[in-house]
Amino acid sequence: MPRLLRDYVIVSTAAVVVFFVNLGGPRLWDRDEPRNAGCAREMLIAGDWVTPVFNAELRTHKPVLLYWFMMTAYSVGGANEFTARFWSAALAVGTVLITYHLGRRLFHARVGVWAGVALASALMFDVAARAATPDSVLIFFSALALLVYVLATHQTPAEDGAAHDAIPAPLSWRAAVLMYGLMGVAMLAKGPVGLVLPTAVVGMYLLIVTLPPKEAPWWLQMVRPFAPLHFLRTCWRMRPITALAASLAVALPWYVWVHVRTDGAWTEGFFFTHNLSRATAPMEGHDGSVLFYPLAVMVGFFPWSVFTVPLLIDLTARLRRGDPCRHGYVFAACWVGVYLGLFSLVQTKLPSYVTPMYPALALLVGSFIYHWTRGAALVSHVWPRASFAVFGAVGLTTLVAIPLAARQFAPGEEFLGVLGLVPLAAAVACFLLIQRGNHLAAAQVFAVSAVVLMAAAFGYGAARADRHQQSHQLLEAIAARSEHPHIGAFGCLEPSWVFYSGHPVRELELEQLTDQERGFFSRGSDVFVITTRERLEELQAALPDTVRVLAEAPYFMRNQQLVLLGHANALADERMQNPLR
DSSP: OOHHHHHHHHHHHHHHHHHHTTTTSSOOOTTHHHHHHHHHHHHHHHTOSSSOEETTEEOOSSOSHHHHHHHHHHHHHOSSHHHHHHHHHHHHHHHHHHHHHHHHHHTOHHHHHHHHHHHHTOHHHHHHHTSSSSHHHHHHHHHHHHHHHHHHHSOOOOTTOGGGGSOOOOOOHHHHHHHHHHHHHHHHHHSTHHHHHHHHHHHHHHHHHTSOOOOOOHHHHHHGGGOHHHHHHHHHHTOHHHHHHHHHHHHHHHHHHHHHHTTTHHHIIIIIIIIIHHHHSOOTTOOOOTTHHHHHHHHHTTTGGGGHHHHHHHHHHHHHHTOTTHHHHHHHHHHHHHHHHHHHHSSSOOGGGGGGGHHHHHHHHHHHHHHHHTTOOSSOTHHHHHHHHHHHHHHHHHHHHHHHHHHHHSTTOGGGGGGGHHHHHHHHHHHHHHHTTOHHHHHHHHHHHHHHHHHHIIIIIHHHHHTTOOTHHHHHHHHHHOSSOEEEEESOOOHHHHHHHTSOEEEOOHHHHHOTTTSGGGGOTTEEEEEEHHHHHHHGGGSOTTEEEEEEEEOTTSSOEEEEEEEGGGGGOOOOSSOOO
16 A cells, blocks of 8 residues: 555544544534534525524624535535534544645654644544534634645655755745635634734744844844844745735625625624634633643643653754754744744633644654654653653543542443543553563554544543433423424523524513513413523512423533423423424
8 A cells, every 4th residue: 555545544544533433423512512503504594605693693703614614514414413513523634634744744754644643633623623613614724724835835855854954945926825815714714813823823934944043142042033124024925915815805705795794793793892802801701821721732632742741852952953854843833832822812711722733733743753663752761651651640530530520410421430441551551562662552552542532532421421411301392382482591591402492592681571461471372481490489479370380401510400481381282293302
């Protein structure tokens, strides 16, 4: 089998196993998944491919690209969990292959394989790949744009890596149009970050590698890339006019169209509320210190983050020695640094914001593993052993922590703690193989265990946890009593209720429920309200006499009980006319 085909089989198999196993099994998780999936469905039903709408209201959270992908999947397979998540998983497989090609061009084909497998089995990237959110779409087109840059400006390396250290070639006009056009597509996925951050990665990289060498103190070396003349020359080298023309030619038509269609409401909500406001102040309690993202990455890139310390030691040593692959290391480091640095300045912080840099982390990990398995790592033999020890310790912790957590939030699922046996057993096997001097086999065992762990956690563990999402029982009770219900919510509202009921759910105030003549319950027998047992106590005395509790269900991950209210005559029909999952 040709090497390229063999490499493709390895990395794509790892990705498909982790991303697609039982992809449509668990219900959509509140809150982002049902919002996105429901928006695409409402747009498809309305035949409107321009204006995002969810719960019969304008949705300004994200641009339209994810909804377009979902709508195509719905058109083929109907609106369900699998089709809502399909394109996230498919594009994540594409990102894994992109990462392989980046490793192949910047380092070595073996580095590309290790990087692809590492990315496919990294925790937070797997979350993006298996979720009906725009993260996977953004990551794919951002990474593809950077791959275009690398392929257009870097020579194919020789086997010994001797060609790596050449200055990147100037970006041709055609390559620039393609690269910035792809960034324009990324802008349709998540806004300006689709253009600004990949451009900043390329810019930072060029500022460093095109700077003439000069002896200077370390503090001066830090600021030399930003010398005014060098900075301006680098900006011009990146073809800024082409960047604006190509990216806006792709993205601007829809932005203008939705602005006109909504009289500016979408533009104001997206750019001012969901971009400017998030950047200048924490929203929805998502804040954190300067350590937020380093710690988030340590968790999000697990299990491969256990190699962080030896990777950094090895990377530092290679850069100081002028490694032939120096430019590859600098490119990956700039990719990581731009995302960590800029999002650390943003006041609203979420772990998912920095997932577009995970391919760069995978490249650095892949390079370290490649050198270590060949006995060429510039690091003490103690550090890889320490990394495997950490992996085993996480497995041991999992054996204890999951049963304790399940006892409180998901009774009956305590046995899922056995997932901890995977890293624990792998760590023991890796230690034994290292003792025999077989580093390659140890790395292979680690990689296989990472794929198995993530596939089991998401493909099976998530499905078991989903059994405890029981709000669908209330929706089934509504469907059994009315084909055209009016649904309200008081004191609680989850987007999944909108998606799975197939009807808008109106958020109600107290007076709308207690007003006997003009209130919500005055509309007739097809009226239902979902609330909690605690909130019911506040309004029970003021409800109309005909209103009763029709059904109850636990509120997932909360120590509360959901109740369904409706008119007493709605109890007459117990037939399941439109059963829901």
